[in-house]
Amino acid sequence: MADDLHTSGDYKQQVIATVNEIYPKYIQKEILAKLDKLDLVKLKKNQATKPSDAVDLTDVQEDDQLIRGLESDNVLKEIEKREFFKSYHFAAIFNATPKDDNIFTELEKSTKVVNFKSPDYKHDAIFDNQLESAKTIPTRLGIGNVSLLKFSKLLTGYTQTGEKRQIKYNVLGVYFSHLGVLEIRFDKVRNIFQQEDELFYHNQVEFVVKWFREVAKFELENINLAAIINFINKKDQDEVIIHSQAMSMSTGAKAELYTGQTGNSVLPLLGELKELIRLHEDLFEESPKIKDILDKFIAETESTSDLPWISLRWKGDDKNEGTVVKFRHNYENKGYTLLSYYGRQTIMEKMDYVTKYIIDNRKELERIESDIAEEIGETARDNPAV
Template identity: 40%
Template sequence: MAELNFYKQSMLQTIKETYPKYRQENILKELQKEGLIYVENPLITVDDSVDITDVPEEEQLVYSVQNSDTILKKVEDFEIKSSYSYSAIFSMSEYPAELLEQLKERNVIKNYSLNNDALITDINNISPSYCEVDSNTLILKFSRLLNGFLPIEGDNKRQIKYPIIAVLYQDLNILEIRFEKVRGFLKNNDEYFYHKQITLVKSWVEEYLATETEALNLSPVIEYITQNEDKEVYVSAQAMNLKSKKKAILDTGENDEDVLPLLGELKALIKENQEKFDENPDIKDLLENFILETEQSSDLPWISLTWKNESKSKAIKIKFQFNYLKQDYSLLQYYGNKTEMERMNYVTRYLIENKTKCDEDFETEEFGENDQSQTG
């Protein structure tokens, strides 16, 4: 009981310190829809429903969790289905299906629907929760207990639960690690904080699941996607370190048009005036060579892609930071309007699908060149 009380208190402080208003409102709407909480005369209620009629709006979620272990479990459920700000993607040498079953049987990983998450207070004693999304997707949730001190007098210590989500794609042999932003005082202003969380999960996966992980080189994949002019995806911003030592940031801006300034606009200009440029091939060649040389000779520290949606508010925007903190992996940052778990899963599968196509095209080109050199 003492352990449950400590866990619940940590969750309550997590909600107070880290849950933005929109997230609390979304959770409350779902709880009310399921009849777990109600205001005045409810249409639907269940056993142990919590009456929040006289509770101030900003305290309703905390009050609900305080008074219902069922609601506490629901909040854990939201942690799995929630959107996350960051992710990193790695390949696995093989999918450890048998080992995962053994870990379930030994209760090293716990069924999240039957157990509360185990807080990680010692990195040598980690017991993640697991959730099977579908036959090809398994989620492991690592729940760290973070301690921090606010720069105020009196009771300034804060303890929060910090979930890190590891998504294992069986059909792809892919590991994706997701996590949220955390305030400076909770990460002790450590610039390597997020890298350490990624390392923690990768190390656990490699040790307990006996599989090797390797960072995916996403830079050629992103180039492949943009060069193929996919109608679903477009470059919405990018940073360029030019050959001339100058730096530039190109951004489509608030209008969110699918044409990048300068280089993108030049490409569009050539395409829209194809006949005129065909009449002046020298000018066309000059412009196309300028665009090509600028793109090929420039270093791209980061690039942002937008996945279109019928509703602009539901478009997915992701910033890809290549070689994050000089590491061998890319950091994906979801920004703008956050998306749900299913759409994040979709983006990962989309990237892997295009990586496969990119690798196949490269092998075909390489084979063709080798074949020509031998016959020549």
């Protein structure tokens, strides 16, 4: 079992190898542009004077500039900082309750957590993927009522020619104290780094869940996202629309339904049937039996069909193309929902917004259910024979 990589030289080489292996060129260019703006590197000869510790990359080929820049500790730390703030492809959300509100401060004192802002901070500790979660030491960054804990793993894979490859793979645990939720974020990774682990992505979730339960002593429980997503879909709102949906029907038939590319948010089949009834409401009022038959068919199909996944699209604006998120309920039969974010990598704000939107709607749904339960209780008291 491998220990964490203690030496700065080893760590730096792992980060360089990771950039070479998994950072797309467009991401490298975006990072270089930010480093340039921060005066950490110099990209063009005709630029204004830079600080003496800025890395001069003016004579370095564009494809090699970020790699060369990583020779600087300042650039390296900026890459580590970005790992907290970037968006990730996957996420899972859990109810989270700490037994001690100051737990992260206590864990830092006992060196079970490293503070990214500490003057003693050197770099993330990378651990072998097989190491028990309780023995890992995450790096923490606190921002207001949000604590981000980065778990860094060393993944090893082999190409078809037998060439060994290693990357630094991050799994982020984001605790929103004001929302009472823990969100676990992580990225896709090539099959060669999964080492034939069919539950690789679930195991990343389980790894962080175990650490929060065993080390940080959090109480965690699954969130019924299926009910919340269903509530959002039926709300009278236009911010979030269905993008696509899978249905496994009671007859054994299966279907994957996608909205059109014309901006029409109506799903095929049931969605179109509902829209048809709505548009010709006056005609159906003249034939109430037919409308009742169709309504019953729609209701029975929806209630008896399994919906293994659904994708929603948060509408964008002139500067933002919007956010598409796929929700896979009961992922790998483990009880929680896996969220998949589509599109180019961006900043974490879009993930934060989706999480807050979901939790806000959960609170609204809980209020409605509470009001209904209270009304039923009052009716029962007023009519004891009912």
